[in-house]
Amino acid sequence: MQVIQSKEEALHFNFSSGKAIYLQLAEKLELLIAAGTYKPGDKLPSVRELALTVKVNPNTIQKSLGLLEEKHLITTDRTNGKFVTTDRELLKSTKLAIAKKHAAAFLIKMGDLGLKKSEALALLKEVDANLKGTSHEEEI
Amino acid sequence: MKKKSNSSPLLEVSHLEKSFSDKLILDDINLELKPGKIYGLLGKNGAGKSTLIKTINTLIIPDSGKILFKNRPLGPSSKAEIAYLPERTYLDLSTTIKYNLDLFSSFYKNFDRKKAVEMLHSLDLDENMKLKKMSKGMQEKLQLILVMSRKASLYILDEPLGGVDPATRDFILDTILTNFADGSSVLISTHLISDIERILDEVIFLNHGKITLTGSADYLREKHQKSIDQIFRETFKC
Helix, strand or coil, rough: CCCCHHHHHHHCCCCCCCCHHHHHHHHHHHHHCCCCCCCCEEEECCCCHHHHHHHHCCHHHCCCHHHHHHCEEEEECCCCEECCCCCHHHHHHHHHHHHHHHHHHHHHHHHHHCCCCCHHHHHHHHHHHHHCCCCCCCCC | CCCCCCCCCCCEEEEEEEEECEEEEEEEEEECCCCCCCEECCCCCCCCCHHHHHHHHCCCCEEEEEEEECEEEHHHHHHHHHHECCCCCCCCCCCCCCHHHHHHHHCCCCCCCHHHHHHHHCCCCCCCEEEHHHHHHHHHHHHHHHHHEHHHHHCECCCCCCCCCHHHHHHHHHHHHHHHHCCCCEEEEEEECCHHHHHHEEEEEEEECCEEEEHHHHHHHHCCCCCCCHHHHHHCCC
C-alpha cells in the first residue's frame, strides 16, 4: 500500500488557499519526518534547496523549519545544517498525534453525514476489505 | 538569511505623484522595501505598476515626492545596485548572445558572467546564436538570466510572466528563487497572481495609481481565509 516516491517528489504539493503557507509546509514536513521519509539523524536539504523543490520563498522555508525546531523534531548544527531528531520516542508520539488528528477528522465528518460511531467503524472495515489486494494512492 | 530586526529599508518611496496629461497615474504612493524579501506588486492592467517601476529606475521623472535607495537619492549608485527587467525587451535582436554577455560585462561591474553562461548552458543555448533565431520564450529567458546574473541589492521584474507557457514560468520562478542573493530583495509586478503567490513574502496592491493594501502574504491569507489571488479578484472586481 506504500506509494514509493522520492523525498523530493514527496515535497511537491499544492497549497490550499486560506492558510499560511509556512504552516502548511511545516505540517507536511512533520508528516514526512513522522512517516520516516526523512529518517532519524538524516540531514535535511538546505533552505535554498527546499525553496526550489517546494517552489516557495526561502523565508517561508525558514519559518516552517523554525516551527519544527520548536517542536524538537529537527536540530540545527551551526556549521553542518539541519538534522532530523534521533529521539525515537518523540517521533513515535508525533506519528500517533498526526494519526489521531486524522482519525478524529474522519469521525467528525461521518458525524456530519449523520452516521453513528458504530456505523462509521463498520464502514472503515468494509472499505478496508474492498481495498485489500488493490493498490491505492494515498491522498493526505 | 538571518532576519535583522532593525534592518533599514532598501528603498523608500514617499508621497510620489505622477500625471500624464491631467490624468493622475501615481497618486500619493508611499512604500518601503526591506532587504531579504520578495515583494509582489499586484494590480490590473493600467493600475500604474510599470509607471511606478520606471520611476524607481529613473526612466520617468515624478511630479512630486521622494524616492530614496539605501537612504540616498536615486543616481549612479542606485542604478548599479538595482537590476531591472523591463516589460518589453530592449535587447537588439540582430545581435548574438555573446554580444549581450559582453555588453552586460562592460556595463555592470556586478555582472557575474560565469553564472550567466552556466544558466545559458543549462538551456542548451549556444553563445553564437542570434537573438532573432530564438523563440520569444527563449529571448525572455535570456533577458531574465542577464538581469538575475547581476549581483544586485534589488531586482525589479516588470511582468516577467506575461505570455509565457507553464514550463517557462517554472523556469522563471526557479531562476528568481535560485539567484536572489542573501539580503537582496525582489519586486515582481504581475497581474497573474496565482502563478506567483507562493513565492511572495509581501504583497502590494495597486489600483488606479493608489496603494490599496500591503502586508505579509501569509498574514493576509490567514486573515481573509483566502488566497492572495482570491483577495485580489474580490478587491478589484470589474
